[in-house]
Amino acid sequence: MSSLCIQTRDLSKVYEGKLALNRVDLDIRSGGVNAIVGSNGAGKSTLFKVLLGMITPSFGEATILGCDASKLDRSIRQKVGYVNEEHSLPDWMRVDQVIAFQRQFYPQWDESLFASVLGYFNVNSKQKITSLSRGERAGVNLALAFAQKPDLLILDEPTLGLDVIAKQSFLEAILFTEVNYQTTFIYCSHQMEEVQRVADNLIVMEQGQIQHNNDPDSFSDRVSNLIVERFSNWQTLREHPKVLKINKLDDLLHIWVLDNDGEIESLLASLDAQLLNRQAANLEQAVNAFLTRKHSAPKFALGEQA
């Protein structure tokens, strides 16, 4: 059995009365690619910041590579890479100066890995960081993180702003590094096709809690789509805890159900609704339906009457 690279118990973070992490118990095994998905504000970045010792939890515990996250020493920090969503870099430096600066802190620094990742971006090493485009800045940041050859690489929305080719290369770099250097990846993304392609494990966060921590297929298997003819009081189904979302399509309703055990079918029969089809969800549909359930929404959607 492989060891755990992350373990949290009862981990909670409250910001000025706002609960961002709600008693999170999370185990992540060493090795493999772990994708974290969740709505905006679900607590993904907060979780990363606690794990990296950048903020202190309100209560509970977090361990990273066997060490208390609030007491990480240099030897552990050298084994952990982090790329934040802003791709923050020292704007006043040139690219080659940033490389020289970073390299000295990482004994495992791999120049050829740096060059391979950065090779997908048209970056001149004499350029000032401030002159880089958003995608180029992301490219430099990712190349720096990969070149450190960390045991654990945490990436917060790494592909935001990358073009299609750069995105593809980034995914290939993840797979290459994972296989060749046994790096554990934890990255959050809103792009399900990416997650489908690279993730061995899927962590779904909702309102500061972990709702799934297992392989992506087992999550898709939990969601099914019941297609029924539209009936008069269908809106009442929206309140059912197993109903994630209902789409109206012409005279049909697509009812997305979590952990379907036949209860919704029985309910439909009692309402004289005709079930036309039952379909399995793919990963994108499953995540989309799941996150709709508790997603913030205005009292009246755009175009609806108050």
Ligand SMILES: Nc1ncnc2c1ncn2[C@@H]1O[C@H](COP(=O)(O)OP(=O)(O)OP(=O)(O)O)[C@@H](O)[C@H]1O
């Ligand atoms: N410094 C802060 N002060 C107050 N509230 C905060 C602070 N940082 C985050 N929050 C709140 O905590 C919650 C979780 O935020 P977090 O950034 O962790 O979410 P996220 O899942 O990373 O979201 P996104 O996908 O939009 O990046 C949000 O409701 C956010 O408004």
